[in-house]
Amino acid sequence: MAAVSGLVSGLLKRRFxxxxxxxxxxxxxxxxxxxxxxxxxxxxxxxxxxxxxAQYDGAYKVSRGLWKKYGDKRIIDTPISEMGFAGIAVGAxxxxxxxxxxxxxxxxxxxxxDQVINSAAKTYYMSGGLQPVPIVFRxxxxxxxxxxxxxxQCFAAWYGHCPGLKxxxxxxxxxxxxxxxxxxxxxxxxxxLENELMYGVPFEFPPEAQxxxxxxxxxxxxxxxxGTHITVVSHSRPVGHCLEAAAVLxxxxxxxxxxxxxxxxxxxxxxxxxxxxxxxxxxxxxGGWPQFGVGAEICARIMEGPAFNFLDxxxxxxxxxxxxxxxxxxxEDNSIPQVKDIIFAIKxxxxx
Amino acid sequence: MxxxxxxxxxxxxxxxxxxxxxxxxxxxxxxxxxxxxxxDGLKYYxxxxxxxxxxxxxxQLYKQKIIRGxxxxxxxxxxxxxxxxxxxxxxxxxxxxxxxxGFTFTRGLSVREILAELTGRKGGCAKGKGGSMHMYAKNxxxxxxxxxxxxxxxxxxxLACKYNGKDEVCxxxxxxxxxxxxxxxxxxxxxxxxxxxxxxxxxxxxYGMGTSVERAxxxxxYYKRGDFIPGLRVDGMDILCVREATRFxxxxxxxxxxxxxxxxxxxxxHGHSMSDPGVSYRTREEIQEVxxxxxxxxxxxxRMVNSNLASVEELKEIDVEVRKEIEDAAQFATADxxxxxxxxxxxxxxxxxxxxxxxxxxxIKFKSVS
Numbered sequence: 001m002a003a004v005s006g007l008v009s010g011l012l013k014r015r016f017x018x019x020x021x022x023x024x025x026x027x028x029x030x031x032x033x034x035x036x037x038x039x040x041x042x043x044x045x046x047x048x049x050x051x052x053x054a055q056y057d058g059a060y061k062v063s064r065g066l067w068k069k070y071g072d073k074r075i076i077d078t079p080i081s082e083m084g085f086a087g088i089a090v091g092a093x094x095x096x097x098x099x100x101x102x103x104x105x106x107x108x109x110x111x112x113x114d115q116v117i118n119s120a121a122k123t124y125y126m127s128g129g130l131q132p133v134p135i136v137f138r139x140x141x142x143x144x145x146x147x148x149x150x151x152x153q154c155f156a157a158w159y160g161h162c163p164g165l166k167x168x169x170x171x172x173x174x175x176x177x178x179x180x181x182x183x184x185x186x187x188x189x190x191x192x193l194e195n196e197l198m199y200g201v202p203f204e205f206p207p208e209a210q211x212x213x214x215x216x217x218x219x220x221x222x223x224x225x226x227g228t229h230i231t232v233v234s235h236s237r238p239v240g241h242c243l244e245a246a247a248v249l250x251x252x253x254x255x256x257x258x259x260x261x262x263x264x265x266x267x268x269x270x271x272x273x274x275x276x277x278x279x280x281x282x283x284x285x286x287g288g289w290p291q292f293g294v295g296a297e298i299c300a301r302i303m304e305g306p307a308f309n310f311l312d313x314x315x316x317x318x319x320x321x322x323x324x325x326x327x328x329x330x331x332e333d334n335s336i337p338q339v340k341d342i343i344f345a346i347k348x349x350x351x352x
Numbered sequence: 353m354x355x356x357x358x359x360x361x362x363x364x365x366x367x368x369x370x371x372x373x374x375x376x377x378x379x380x381x382x383x384x385x386x387x388x389x390x391x392d393g394l395k396y397y398x399x400x401x402x403x404x405x406x407x408x409x410x411x412q413l414y415k416q417k418i419i420r421g422x423x424x425x426x427x428x429x430x431x432x433x434x435x436x437x438x439x440x441x442x443x444x445x446x447x448x449x450x451x452x453x454g455f456t457f458t459r460g461l462s463v464r465e466i467l468a469e470l471t472g473r474k475g476g477c478a479k480g481k482g483g484s485m486h487m488y489a490k491n492x493x494x495x496x497x498x499x500x501x502x503x504x505x506x507x508x509x510x511l512a513c514k515y516n517g518k519d520e521v522c523x524x525x526x527x528x529x530x531x532x533x534x535x536x537x538x539x540x541x542x543x544x545x546x547x548x549x550x551x552x553x554x555x556x557x558x559y560g561m562g563t564s565v566e567r568a569x570x571x572x573x574y575y576k577r578g579d580f581i582p583g584l585r586v587d588g589m590d591i592l593c594v595r596e597a598t599r600f601x602x603x604x605x606x607x608x609x610x611x612x613x614x615x616x617x618x619x620x621x622h623g624h625s626m627s628d629p630g631v632s633y634r635t636r637e638e639i640q641e642v643x644x645x646x647x648x649x650x651x652x653x654x655r656m657v658n659s660n661l662a663s664v665e666e667l668k669e670i671d672v673e674v675r676k677e678i679e680d681a682a683q684f685a686t687a688d689x690x691x692x693x694x695x696x697x698x699x700x701x702x703x704x705x706x707x708x709x710x711x712x713x714x715x716i717k718f719k720s721v722s
Contacts, residue, residue: 088504091506128480
């Protein structure tokens with residue numbers, strides 16, 4: 001393209017400007033915004049509803065500009081009625097529309113969890129394949145900063161438990177855009193667990209992510225960093241902490257293979273197993289509580305599969321502390337997995 | 353000879369015969385007189401009789417343990433499902449709770465498919481995957497097991513109607529028991545705020561399971577519970593009242609005025625479900641009184657015979673035909689095989705390539721096909 005423009009400019013004695021898109025930095029917030037904007041434009045059946053999504057531009061500004069562009073019909077402010085508006089969204093999906101239902105945080109989705117599970121997740125099965133429910137439930141999940149116990153729960157394990165749902169958990173901007181677009185195009189109920197602390201974080205946006213048809217397949221994990229000594233599996237914000245831990249350990253000669261799950265359900269066990277069969281060691285890292293969590297499921301499945309015989313040490317979990325999230329900073333900091341906790345767990349597993 | 357009689361007959365000669373509906377925030381209600389054609393009369397009679405006999409057959413099959421689990425029968429309430437259907441178009445939408453067999457039929461499924469779903473066979477309308485409470489058809493969204501959850505769903509279907517701009521309405525049904533659910537009030541609020549074409553319908557059969565309305569609700573004027581939503585209370589045992597009220601309500605919604613609420617006063621002969629004899633919280637005398645004075649099929653029959661729209665013999669012929677249809681359907685429902693075990697994992701996701709689903713242990717795997 002540069003060569004052609006140079007040629008033409010030479011012929012016409014004009015200058016063409018063409019900037020390579022490769023070095024683009026996009027925040028997670030803007031990536032989700034872009035993804036929704038593109039899908040709203042592409043399919044007029046798609047619409048967004050939730051508290052403050054329209055005129056306020058979104059409680060966390062994720063839907064900024066969308067109401068101005070698409071208007072009242074497609075971007076709908078709801079009253080504070082989670083059970084009601086989640087049910088309305090599911091009904092609209094049953095009738096053929098493609099709603100994006102935002103929960104201001106997933107903590108509030110508990111009010112509506114019956115609609116997510118009993119009305120959305122199970123319906124295609126109960127109807128013998130007659131009634132699909134093409135809905136997306138999205139919003140911030142897990143710990144934030146100083147918001148205390150009722151606003152900090154991680155719902156990956158709860159939603160990941162249920163057949164009929166798909167559950168995704170993006171880490172960076174590329175994940176966020178690709179997964180929200182796939183979720184919207186999916187004909188099934190998809191829960192998109194975002195992270196409030198990641199919204200403002202910029203990441204490099206590769207050229208393919210800038211396309212309007214950029215999709216990340218649901219159900220496929222990504223190896224963020226290749227390694228040989230140990231497999232470290234994570235989802236959402238802790239993926240970044242795992243990469244930090246890996247950088248520190250690399251200086252000590254330990255090479256971690258960091259896997260970004262991207263999808264909680266259906267879980268990509270193949271990628272995890274192949275990695276464990278290569279490295280012989282496994283640490284799982286998540287923000288949620290340990291009991292019955294994502295890491296617990298990974299460990300159980302490792303035991304059942306071919307990778308078990310390749311383990312040189314028991315698989316280890318790094319999780320949030322088994323307490324309701326406290327408020328004081330020192331307590332909160334020690335209630336979520338820190339880089340030092342991940343490093344410690346890795347070294348323990350490797351016996352170093 | 354009967355067929356050559358006038359096709360049209362005036363049914364109600366004066367306003368005195370049926371009182372006006374109780375109204376809430378409405379200046380006028382549905383008309384107090386209407387025209388019943390012979391054709392419609394016979395159709396309604398046949399449909400109500402079919403629902404009645406289908407429910408009684410389900411009772412029988414349940415007692416024979418051929419139907420399992422939950423079975424909530426609607427005999428006594430036939431004028432509701434048949435009357436509502438008579439007041440709307442097939443392109444309109446309907447959603448209800450678990451007492452849904454009658455609506456499943458009036459919305460277009462056959463008795464065969466319904467009974468076979470109750471007996472859990474592959475010829476059932478949900479391939480045996482759903483059972484009594486989870487039957488679906490075109491523009492019929494079940495069959496919902498969680499009390500009250502269907503009401504926001506119905507408001508959502510109404511939102512889709514408005515979104516698509518096709519003048520369709522959604523009938524969203526719930527019972528007197530469900531009427532106290534919080535999510536219903538959330539749905540009222542949003543439906544009114546956004547002027548959704550939703551007809552909220554409370555089928556008040558006086559008892560939420562074993563709890564009478566007086567013991568459950570601070571206000572038993574269910575047609576007023578929508579507060580800012582206009583409402584009307586209708587005799588749910590009289591099919592023409594139900595039809596006219598439905599036409600009235602549908603016209604209201606279609607005109608863009610927003611939601612409306614209809615309370616249908618009706619009665620179920622059976623207990624709440626097949627595990628409830630239905631006589632611990634109400635008297636046999638009460639049940640008998642309703643049967644003898646207000647049975648919906650009897651009311652229509654009397655009306656038709658007294659107006660010379662049909663003869664007693666003719667209606668008996670229909671009874672015989674209906675019985676045969678139900679017998680055949682029951683035969684099918686009993687003889688049809690259960691769904692194949694291989695399909696246990698089917699229908700988890702829509703439009704996806706096949707994948708594996710875990711069974712009771714890690715070595716048991718089922719294929720899942722959309």
